[in-house]
Every structure is written in C-alpha cells, then in structure tokens.
Amino acid sequence: MDEQMRIVFLFIVISSSATEEVKKLTGTEGGSITLPDPVVEEGFLSFGRKTVAMVERKLKIYEGPFKDKVLWNNSTGMFTITGLQRNNSGIYVIDSKTGIVSTTTYQLTVYEPVPPPAVYTVNLSTESCILLCWVNSTVGTTLLWHKDEEIVNQSSSALSLPLTVLKQDFSSSYRCVATNPAEEKTAQVDVRTACNWQNSTPDSSNKPRQYLAAIVIPIILTVIVVLAALIIKSLNKNRTTTTHTQGSNTHKPYPIMADLDFQTGDSGASTTFPMQCSALRKNGHVLLKGRPCKIVEMTTSKTGKHGHAKVHLTGLDIFTQKKYEDICPSTHNMDVPNVTRKEYEVIGLTDGYLSLMDDNGGTREDLKVPDGDMGKEIETKYKNGDNFMVSVTKALNEEQVTGIKSSS
Structure with a gap:
C-alpha cells in the first residue's frame, strides 16, 4: 500500500511540474545568481536530472561540478550559485518539502560579461563630428547610442557603432551602451569636449566680430582663388617634365x-x-x-x-x-x-560545405570548411559527433569561419 501511495504522489508531482511555468533567469560568467524560491527546512535543488544539493535543516552538497559553488542561507532558505560558467546554463528545479510545499522550475542562461565600451572621435568638421563606440567582443552584445532618452542608433553584432553629432545638438546628452540580457555598461560622452565645441555658446558680444568676418572672409577667399589659379597655371607648364620624373621613380620611402x-x-x-x-x-x-x-x-x-x-x-x-x-x-x-561576428551551431558537413544554424533556428549552407588546421579540427569534431559552434566573421561582404568553440 505504501508503494502505491509513493507512485501516486510521484505522478501528482510530475503532472503538476509538467504544467508549471518555467521562470527565466540570467547571469553573468564569473558572477552569482540567487534562486528566489526558498527551501525552509527540507528540500532539494537539481540541475537537469541530477540532484545538486539537499537540505535537511543543513546543506548537503553532492560531489560534482557544483561542489563549493552552491550556498544555502538558513535564514531565508534561498540557494545561491556562485562562480557561474557558460556550461551552468540549463534547467534548475527547487523542490520544497516543508512549509510551503512547492516545486519551482527555472531556466538559467549564463552570458559572457559585457565588455566596457570606449568612445573615440574619428572625424571633425565645423558643423558636425563622428563618434565611434567600440567594444573588443561582440558575442551576445548589443551596442546602442542614446541621445537624451532616445535610442538613435544600434547594432546587435558589430564591434563598432558610429554616430554623427550635429553642432546644433551639442547641448543634448549622449551615451553609448553595451548590453546583453544579463547586464549593461555605459560610456558617457561630453560632445563639447569630444568635438572641440567648448566655446560654442552664443553670445551677443560676438556680433561685431561676425560683421568683421562677413567683410574679411570674402577678401581672403578672393586672394586664395587668385593664388590657386597661378599655381595651377605653373603646374600645367611643368606637367610633362613631372610625368617623366615620376615614371623614373619607382621607390617612394x-x-x-x-x-x-x-x-x-x-x-x-x-x-x-x-x-x-x-x-x-x-x-x-x-x-x-x-x-x-x-x-x-x-x-x-x-x-x-x-x-x-x-x-x-x-x-x-x-x-x-x-x-x-x-x-x-x-x-x-x-x-x-565594419567587422561583424556571429556564432552558429554546426549541424552538418557535406562536400566541403558546412550546414549551420543560428540562435533563432535559421540555417545556411553557403560557407566552406576553412583551410588548414582549423578545417581539419572541424572535420574531426564532426566525425566524432561532438556538439560545437563556429564563429563567422564578415567584412566587405566577405564571410569566413574564423573560430571554433564547444557548445555549452
């Protein structure tokens, strides 16, 4: 009779867990995550189909990859997983047996840390300047330019993201944000300093100078045009001699x-x-x-x-x-x-071409296995049945596999 009751109880638990909503959590590689549902006195924490830790008024950690990584707070009853790695992504279940009896399921995704963005001034003019936001890695990272509270440019795969700032907008607040689902990092930009517009505030005391400039500038331009005409005329006279001289000079240090x-x-x-x-x-x-x-x-x-x-x-x-x-x-x-990188899972290899699938389930079969040691490693991993991913780099409409990593 006891055995039948255990079977019925197990069936009820499985049925209720099958319909239970899976709560999604995100974490950063090297960081920690606290699972928000408590185990007060007695219960279990499992990862996948394996029990990671058991609580019977005190914590017991089972041997394995989670040893020395799982903490339990006996005041709150909450589990914390420390030293997160990419392969810690997956399904976790908390099964509380006392107090509020419940089973809670979480789907944890661990992301690489967001690289800090850096901002450079790449081009200047009197009316605008071009700023470039740059990160040293694009895996799972999105770059965004904010003007005040508005997003004015973004990219989910590029190493850099340019932004043109007009002088008339110098009073706005600008910042570049590098983000993924787990965290974000921000670089604030003072466009007056970055674009050398520190002295751009209008001032009525400058009006006499403006009038003077309106008279002097046309005179200067006239002189420049005359000098340019004289220089062009002189160059035309010496064009033949110059051409022969350049033809004999094949080396220019x-x-x-x-x-x-x-x-x-x-x-x-x-x-x-x-x-x-x-x-x-x-x-x-x-x-x-x-x-x-x-x-x-x-x-x-x-x-x-x-x-x-x-x-x-x-x-x-x-x-x-x-x-x-x-x-x-x-x-x-x-x-x-503009250099972009994207990761794909390798799902096939036929006649020297890879079959690849991205995070959204889209597939492509137009990339060749690269030459050299990398190509040999890809073929060996595929023949051995390994689960692995490749990084595809794109620039100037040219694409090629440039890296290999094991699937988490």
Missing part, C-alpha cells in the same frame, strides 16, 4: 595618401566608415591595400618640416592572415571596415 592603392570595392556606408589615422588603435581594424586587416602594430613619427606626423600601420588580413603595411599622415582619414 614615404608614400602619401594619393600614392596608396585603396581597392575598396563596394565601400558603401554599410561596409566601411572613415576614421582619422591618429584615432586608430592597436587590435582595431583598418583597410590596408583594399583588405580588411586587424592592426597588430602602429608607430607615429615626429612632426616633420611639412607639419604632419606620419603613422606607420602594420596589419594582418582577418581572413588570410597575410601581412600588410601602410603609411599615412596622422590627420588624414583611413577607411575602417
């Missing part, structure tokens, strides 16, 4: 921007954006010889007699790892590729 071969292809707003050379940073990206490269080294020479310091850039092609070098004046702009 310090090329200027006009000498550089930028094969940008389809360089629309969605694939590249301009950045002042002095604002580039190591481990960032830049277009060298028409190829998207990661900057591995950059040095700046002292200001020369012509008034411009030069920046020497060394980069590795993000797809081929080929080395490229270039030199540009620090005040000139370079094209920076």
Whole structure:
C-alpha cells in the first residue's frame, strides 16, 4: 500500500511540474545568481536530472561540478550559485518539502560579461563630428547610442557603432551602451569636449566680430582663388617634365595618401566608415591595400618640416592572415571596415560545405570548411559527433569561419 501511495504522489508531482511555468533567469560568467524560491527546512535543488544539493535543516552538497559553488542561507532558505560558467546554463528545479510545499522550475542562461565600451572621435568638421563606440567582443552584445532618452542608433553584432553629432545638438546628452540580457555598461560622452565645441555658446558680444568676418572672409577667399589659379597655371607648364620624373621613380620611402592603392570595392556606408589615422588603435581594424586587416602594430613619427606626423600601420588580413603595411599622415582619414561576428551551431558537413544554424533556428549552407588546421579540427569534431559552434566573421561582404568553440 505504501508503494502505491509513493507512485501516486510521484505522478501528482510530475503532472503538476509538467504544467508549471518555467521562470527565466540570467547571469553573468564569473558572477552569482540567487534562486528566489526558498527551501525552509527540507528540500532539494537539481540541475537537469541530477540532484545538486539537499537540505535537511543543513546543506548537503553532492560531489560534482557544483561542489563549493552552491550556498544555502538558513535564514531565508534561498540557494545561491556562485562562480557561474557558460556550461551552468540549463534547467534548475527547487523542490520544497516543508512549509510551503512547492516545486519551482527555472531556466538559467549564463552570458559572457559585457565588455566596457570606449568612445573615440574619428572625424571633425565645423558643423558636425563622428563618434565611434567600440567594444573588443561582440558575442551576445548589443551596442546602442542614446541621445537624451532616445535610442538613435544600434547594432546587435558589430564591434563598432558610429554616430554623427550635429553642432546644433551639442547641448543634448549622449551615451553609448553595451548590453546583453544579463547586464549593461555605459560610456558617457561630453560632445563639447569630444568635438572641440567648448566655446560654442552664443553670445551677443560676438556680433561685431561676425560683421568683421562677413567683410574679411570674402577678401581672403578672393586672394586664395587668385593664388590657386597661378599655381595651377605653373603646374600645367611643368606637367610633362613631372610625368617623366615620376615614371623614373619607382621607390617612394614615404608614400602619401594619393600614392596608396585603396581597392575598396563596394565601400558603401554599410561596409566601411572613415576614421582619422591618429584615432586608430592597436587590435582595431583598418583597410590596408583594399583588405580588411586587424592592426597588430602602429608607430607615429615626429612632426616633420611639412607639419604632419606620419603613422606607420602594420596589419594582418582577418581572413588570410597575410601581412600588410601602410603609411599615412596622422590627420588624414583611413577607411575602417565594419567587422561583424556571429556564432552558429554546426549541424552538418557535406562536400566541403558546412550546414549551420543560428540562435533563432535559421540555417545556411553557403560557407566552406576553412583551410588548414582549423578545417581539419572541424572535420574531426564532426566525425566524432561532438556538439560545437563556429564563429563567422564578415567584412566587405566577405564571410569566413574564423573560430571554433564547444557548445555549452
């Protein structure tokens, strides 16, 4: 009879848990999470189908990956899981046997920590400036630009997010936010300082200067036009001689921007954006010889007699790892590729092509297995039946598998 009662009780518990709502929780890798439903005197905590901890007036932790990670507060009755890792994501069940008898199910998702955003000024003019918000990782991270309380630009997969600020909006509050479902980090921006508009407040005392400028500026422009016409005329006379001289000079130790071969292809707003050379940073990206490269080294020479310091850039092609070098004046702009990364689960491999599935269940079969050791590792993992994911990098409408990681 006791055995029949246990079976009936177990059936009731399973039936009630099958219809119970699953509560969703999020945590950050390396952090902790407290499960909000208590076990007062007696109960269990399970992960998946395995019991992690048991309470009988005191806590007992079972051997396994949760040893030294699960805490129980005997005052509140709540469990806390510390030192969260990505593989701690999954289904947790709290089964309270005394006090309020209940079974509560949670779905915990552990995310990587949000990288702190950094903001750089990449281009300036008298009426606007371009700010760039940048993070060093995009896995699960969304970038957002806020103007006051309004979101004016966002991206869920790019390493960087540009924003054009008009001078007429300098009094607004701007901030860049890097966020995922578990946390967010913010970089506040003082656009007056970032865009060199500290002295832009209108003042009636400046009116005489404005009148003077209205008279002087047209005179200066006239002089400039006359000088330009004389210079062009002089250059036209020497064009033939100059052409022959340039033809004999095949080596230029310090090329200027006009000498550089930028094969940008389809360089629309969605694939590249301009950045002042002095604002580039190591481990960032830049277009060298028409190829998207990661900057591995950059040095700046002292200001020369012509008034411009030069920046020497060394980069590795993000797809081929080929080395490229270039030199540009620090005040000139370079094209920076919009580089995005996205993770896919590998679900198939046929005739050298991967079958991939994203977080939303969408599939694609247009990417080849990469060459070299990475391709061999992918083929080996697939033959062994391993569950794993690949990172796909995209730049200038070119995509390639660039990383492998085990599924959590």
